[in-house]
Amino acid sequence: MQENALRPVAIAGVAESDLGKVPGKTALELQAQAALGALADAGLKLSDVDGIFAHTDDRFSGALLAEFLGLHPRYVDSTNIGGMSNIAHIRHAMAAVSAGLCSVALITYGSTQASDGARALAKVVENPRTPRGQFVMPYGQLSPIGYYAMVAQLHRHRYGTTPRDLAEVALAARRWAALNPKAYRREPLTLDEVMQSPIVADPLRQRDCCLVTDGGGALVIVSAERAADLRKRPVIVRGIAETYAHHYTPFNTADWLETGVAATAQAALDMAGVTRADVDVVQIYDHFTIGVLQSLEELGFCKRGEAGAFVADGALGPGGRFPINTSGGGLSYGHPGMFGIFLVIEAVRQLRGECGDRQLPRHELALCHAPGLVFSCNTTMILGVQ
Amino acid sequence: MDASTRPLPVPTDLTLPFWQAAKAGRLDLQYCTDCAGFQFYPRPCCVRCGSTALQWRTSAGLGRIYTYTINHRAANPYMADKLPYAVAVVQLDEGPRMMGNLINTPLSEITIGLRVRTVFEPVSDDITLVHFEAEPATRQEQP
Numbered sequence: 264m265q266e267n268a269l270r271p272v273a274i275a276g277v278a279e280s281d282l283g284k285v286p287g288k289t290a291l292e293l294q295a296q297a298a299l300g301a302l303a304d305a306g307l308k309l310s311d312v313d314g315i316f317a318h319t320d321d322r323f324s325g326a327l328l329a330e331f332l333g334l335h336p337r338y339v340d341s342t343n344i345g346g347m348s349n350i351a352h353i354r355h356a357m358a359a360v361s362a363g364l365c366s367v368a369l370i371t372y373g374s375t376q377a378s379d380g381a382r383a384l385a386k387v388v389e390n391p392r393t394p395r396g397q398f399v400m401p402y403g404q405l406s407p408i409g410y411y412a413m414v415a416q417l418h419r420h421r422y423g424t425t426p427r428d429l430a431e432v433a434l435a436a437r438r439w440a441a442l443n444p445k446a447y448r449r450e451p452l453t454l455d456e457v458m459q460s461p462i463v464a465d466p467l468r469q470r471d472c473c474l475v476t477d478g479g480g481a482l483v484i485v486s487a488e489r490a491a492d493l494r495k496r497p498v499i500v501r502g503i504a505e506t507y508a509h510h511y512t513p514f515n516t517a518d519w520l521e522t523g524v525a526a527t528a529q530a531a532l533d534m535a536g537v538t539r540a541d542v543d544v545v546q547i548y549d550h551f552t553i554g555v556l557q558s559l560e561e562l563g564f565c566k567r568g569e570a571g572a573f574v575a576d577g578a579l580g581p582g583g584r585f586p587i588n589t590s591g592g593g594l595s596y597g598h599p600g601m602f603g604i605f606l607v608i609e610a611v612r613q614l615r616g617e618c619g620d621r622q623l624p625r626h627e628l629a630l631c632h633a634p635g636l637v638f639s640c641n642t643t644m645i646l647g648v649q
Numbered sequence: 650m651d652a653s654t655r656p657l658p659v660p661t662d663l664t665l666p667f668w669q670a671a672k673a674g675r676l677d678l679q680y681c682t683d684c685a686g687f688q689f690y691p692r693p694c695c696v697r698c699g700s701t702a703l704q705w706r707t708s709a710g711l712g713r714i715y716t717y718t719i720n721h722r723a724a725n726p727y728m729a730d731k732l733p734y735a736v737a738v739v740q741l742d743e744g745p746r747m748m749g750n751l752i753n754t755p756l757s758e759i760t761i762g763l764r765v766r767t768v769f770e771p772v773s774d775d776i777t778l779v780h781f782e783a784e785p786a787t788r789q790e791q792p
Contacts, residue, residue, distance in 0.1 A: 389656065397658035398690045401778050402750050403728035404736045405720055412718035413738060420716075420761040465719040465733075514689060514738070514746040515696060519716060 270361040273490030273497035274353075274646070276305025277608040280479035282597045283447040286378040290319040293479030293599075294328055294373035301481035306494030307367060312483075314338040314365025316352035319373050328371060338365040345635030346548055347505070348372070349482070349604035350642040354503045356484040366485065373479030374599035395511045405464050406511065408472060408551065410637035412464035414519050415553040419466060421520065421568065424556065426466050428571030430457040432552035433470050433594050435580035440591025442581060442621035447476050447597045471552040473593035473602065480604035482611075498611045501628075502535030502645035504528075509639050519638065524561030527641040528632065535645035537628060539563055542645075544613045544629035545585070546606040549592040555579075558632055562643075581621065589613060589621045603633040603642070614648045655727035657776050664691045666705050671777040674769050676708040678745060689745035710767035711784070712741040719756055735759055739781050753782040 278300025280293040288296070294317060302309060315336045317328040325339035338359050342351055349372050356368035389396045399406070418424045434454060440446035452470070460469040490497035506527045508516055516522065532538060539562070547558045556570035564585065565573035578584040590596040590609040597605070610629040612618050629646040660668045667690075670677035678687045683700035687708070694701050717737040723729040735751040737759070751759055752768060765781040772778055 391657060391659040392661050394690050396656070397660070397664055399748055400656040401658055402736050402748050402780075403720060403724040403731070403734060404748065405718075405722060405724045409718050409720065409724075409736060413716040413736075416718060416761060417716045462721045465721065467718075512690060512748075514748070 268361060269357050271487035271499055272357045272360050272484050273487045273499050274482055274607065274611050275485050275490045275493045275495065275497060276301040276303070276307065276483035277611045278304055278481050279445065279605065279608055280373065282445060282478040282599070283476050284377050285375065285477040288375070288477070290373040290375050290479065291327060291331055292373075293375070293477065294319065294371040294481065295331055297373065297479040297481035298328070298332065298369055298371050301369070301483045304495060305483040307483060309334065311367045312336065312369045314356060314359055314368035316340045316342075316349070316356055316368060316370040317372070318343040318348055336365065338368075344640055346550060346601040347603045347633035347635040347640065347642040348601060349480070350503075350607060350631060350633050350644055351505050353482070353484060353500060353607070353644065354505055354642070357500060357503065360484065360486055366489070368484040370482040370484060370604065371479065372599070372601055372604045374601070375477045376600045377475050377477045399512055407637045408464045408467055410513065411551040411553050412467045414557060414638070415466050417519055418553060418556065422571065424571040426458060426468070428556065428574065429466070429471050429552040430454055431574045431577070432549065432555045432579060433457050435574070435577060435583065436549060436588055436592040436594035438577070438580040439589050439621055440595035442619075443589075443591050443596060446591040446595055447474060448591070448595045452595075467551055467553065473550045473598035474595065476597040476599050478597050478599035480608055482604060482607060496615050496648060498614050498646050498648060500644065501537070501647045502531040502533070503642070504530035504534065505640065505642045507640040511636060511639070513637060513639065516638070520557065520560075520567070522557070522561065522634070522638040523641050524558055524632065524634070524643075525563060528562050528643040531643035531645050535647070537645060542628050542630045543625040544589075544610055544623055545587040546610045546629065546631045547587055548602055548606060548633040549588055549594050550598070550602065552594070554634070555587075557638075558634075562632060586623060589618060589623060606631045606633060607644070610646055614646060652727065654725055655772070656725055657772060660775070663693060667691055668776060670705070670707070671769060671779050672771070672775070674777075676710045676767050676779055677705045678708050678741075678743060679703045680706040687741075687743040687745050689741070689747045708741055708743050712739045712765055712781075714738070714751070714759065714761055714763045714765060715740040715746055716761055717751060717759055719759070737765070737781060739765055747779070749780045751782065752780050758783060
């Protein structure tokens with residue numbers, strides 16, 4: 264089947280659940296809360312849903328969410344490929360809707376990793392017979408931060424990128440979060456606080472890392488035709504691509520600063536028939552500050568090695584030369600383990616003009632980019648309101 | 650230090666030759682006789698050409714640091730009293746990259762491009778881990 268057999272779909276509803284520390288709810292309950300919110304946003308009923316795309320750390324999460332909400336979906340997809348999973352779900356939902364396998368796709372995510380006391384993923388006991396169990400785990404590599412610290416070392420070695428450059432990303436995120444009532448960390452953050460936070464995996468410090476929060480999110484996907492009759496202005500998926508390079512042992516990836524982002528982004532832009540210069544709203548997965556620099560370069564928003572200079576002087580923040588991650592991002596809005604769905608929620612709100620104090624003046628076309636695992640796979644999506 | 654908390658590999662049929670070689674103080678890698686290249690970690694086929702004509706060959710155990718990090722937080726309780734410790738991805742002279750701890754080397758001397766050689770650490774009756782250390786200074790050259 265050719266990709267041109269895909270029919271246009273729209274994001275008709277978005278919502279997040281309670282965010283931050285939510286000790287009274289499970290990950291499943293957070294997903295359900297977000298799901299009901301997204302359906303209300305779209306003006307659809309629970310009984311309209313016939314496709315579920317869901318994952319928590321429960322391997323049966325799609326079916327579990329269906330049972331929990333009393334649904335009997337015709338199509339379920341629990342693909343889990345790290346932080347980008349929910350954006351990949353949008354592409355999978357696009358295929359399912361195009362093929363008539365479902366008509367109203369509900370995409371959800373939820374996690375209680377903050378209330379659980381540590382990163383849920385870190386608590387997973389790796390099978391010592393897997394490639395990772397045999398050839399990574401014995402060496403005490405922190406994951407995923409260890410890999411991104413290694414990328415930061417490489418970037419520093421090749422281009423002279425400094426911890427100060429990395430700090431700019433964290434500072435911009437906090438300034439956006441201050442404008443977002445839903446963000447978890449809104450108090451001012453200073454350069455000194457970032458630079459004096461403890462080193463976790465050199466050169467990355469605590470403030471180079473995303474937050475650890477509870478939270479959930481949900482999206483409702485329908486055909487563009489159907490979306491036109493729903494409650495909110497439809498946000499059309501104009502272009503979307505996903506690519507895969509490796510899992511948790513990236514030993515065969517030739518250059519850790521050329522991780523397949525460029526090809527993924529180009530495929531999404533080509534599908535949308537637009538260029539980078541057309542994009543008004545940019546949401547880039549900010550698990551670690553270095554990840555944003557790496558993505559900016561590979562996405563082609565600046566040249567290789569120039570991301571440090573590109574982000575200087577508050578360029579990414581409110582009023583800056585290249586505002587991104589207007590929610591406050593994983594660094595300051597919240598990061599319940601996998602952030603992809605929250606990039607999309609913010610992009611949709613920006614395109615609809617719902618963002619209040621943090622609303623960007625131009626908001627016709629958005630780009631969301633997320634990697635999965637440890638620069639293992641990539642998704643880029645172009646959203647538009649035309 | 651609690652050795653029981655150390656995550657140790659459990660070999661499979663596919664990887665047993667690697668671990669048996671490590672126990673004997675060798676770094677053995679899979680070599681594809683069809684496309685004439687080495688690979689790591691062990692696979693059922695060549696990841697470049699798909700061939701199953703793989704044989705085990707002994708590496709010289711020499712390479713360069715491709716990249717690294719120095720951990721200031723332990724990934725497991727066993728590593729806690731080793732902090733700070735270095736984890737490196739090493740580009741072997743035969744081509745493949747692999748991970749190891751960089752030991753017997755002052756942390757301040759670690760840099761991308763540093764020439765390293767294998768060090769073998771027996772950790773149980775069956776398992777000997779492969780690590781790396783800086784090659785003697787006389788053999789260092791500019792990367």
